[in-house]
Amino acid sequence: MIGERSITLVVLGLLLAVVAWALVVDEPFTITLATRAAILALAAVGLNIALGIGGMVSLGHAVFFGLGGYAMGILAYHAQSFSALDLGLVSVAGTKSMPVIWLVALGVSALAALLIGLLSLRTSGVYFIMITLAFGQMFYYFAISWSAYGGEDGLSIYVRNGFPGLNTLVPIQFFGICFALLCAALFLNARLRASPFGLALNAARQVPARIETVGLTPFRLKLVAFVISGAITGLAGALFADLNRFVSPTMFSWQLSGELIVLIVIGGVGRLIGPVIGACLFVALEHWLGGLTEFWHVYLGAILLGIVLFARGGIVGLLTGREGPHV
């Protein structure tokens, strides 16, 4: 059986190899697909902190994805229309600079995660699932009814935002940015799970009572994890919006929250590289099956059922021969 660390390196290497091949044979579309996979993987890496380590089955992570997307959409919209963004007390100019947008996306989604977490983490189990789902719908309907930023039609951004020193309109350069951020998030995730905080969080998932006995508060641990998780997913949302140069309320849809969970489970819950494997397979299936039949979701559903019923540890579980991560 193969060790988890080597799977991680092989998967990241494979993703780079596919992109390098696409660059050599000049297939920019494949690079765009790989970028899409990297961004979805980043979103799922964020969710995996809450779901995999913290055991919080959040069916509302699209909230953060959407907030990141709208952070990008609103800032870029004001920049391209040269209008001021009125925040009540102050009014600021929009921006087309990626790093600034990322910071805003991280901040806004972290704040939303803090508020949603404060409310939702009062409950657990199935209540938590339903409440996060309901908050997702709340943001979805709000985005639809908020006509100042496009309402149901969404917002189009004409030119991709810029990054100092790079031309983000070249597919490979934008892929590089997304891949670097994905690696950074994976590194953060790896450090986090080995840290005292990560170990305590892991224990809080398994036996909350013991964590309380040693003087830690599971609620606080989970809340911090939820905030970090939401912020990373929000960053992915900003990148996703930049990839499509378009934001719409569908970024808040609950199907997206469900798909993020699907990505994680295909790869293996709580595994560092699980979300990346899941995202790559998902994008590949979407492209390949979607080309064969209009109804590819039927097959996706069947594959998913198969994994839940028969291959509980996901792909990493199959490869390593262990259902869950070794912690």
Added chain:
Amino acid sequence: MSLILIAEQVLNGLQFGVMLFLMAAGLTLIFGVMGLINLAHGSLYMVGAFAAAAVAGATGSFLLALAAALAAAALAGVLIEILVIRRLYRAAHLDQVLATFALILIFSEGTRWVFGSFPLFLDVPDALSGPITLPGGIQYPVYRLTLIGIGLAVALGLWWLTARTRIGIQIRAGENDREMIAALGVDISRLYTIVFALGAALAGLAGALVGAIQSVQVGMGEPVLILAFVVIVIGGIGSIKGAFIGALLVGLTDTLGGIFLPELFKLFMPADAASQTGSALASMAIYILMSLVLIWRPSGLFGARA
């Protein structure tokens, strides 16, 4: 704003509420008895609506259509219970969420495959179309009034079923201690199938009844499913009484909020901004209601377990 308009909106809210109750009752029963979170409940609602539309289109009879909706949804319920759901009772919530999410994908795309992407239409039966004049001079559609009646009758029936019948006693006992009632000789897996089929049939009935006022299309179940989740979170998971009260609260809040919040904001805001803010806030009103209930009682109004 006239009293008649208010009364009409209250009736609309009630009608919406009792239809939500049909969905929420099944969900809460299934969770209460089997401990299962069933995202595919919305698909059963859709199955009911499509079966009704297909049968009504072929025979022209609304009663036959309703019977078909009940039968098709119950059958689909039994089928997925035996094939998939049965394996999930002891699984983690995450597995239940995923497997039932997978079922939604299969049901939705399967229905699109069979019926196409265009919405079907189910007509209100002639005998129930048109308005009726209620005391106080309120003109109200007969069909919507019938829906309120059916919803209340089902609520009463469910109360009778769980409180007064043998199967109801078994269901309540199953909520408390499944090993014990299995040891007393109740066939627990048959009981689970029955409860699941009952919940499915109620969802199918709701789908067919609402399908006649809205269009019947793929994906119609999910928004209702999520509202039903809000209902049972407010009412307390596992409690039918909670589902009933929660459903009425959500139905009334959503309907009245949509009408009155923009009016309310017009009192102190310019008309344009008021209708914007009001409708945005109205679309979030039920979720705000849910948050308030949760701050006050984390396990819902009538929930026993958190």
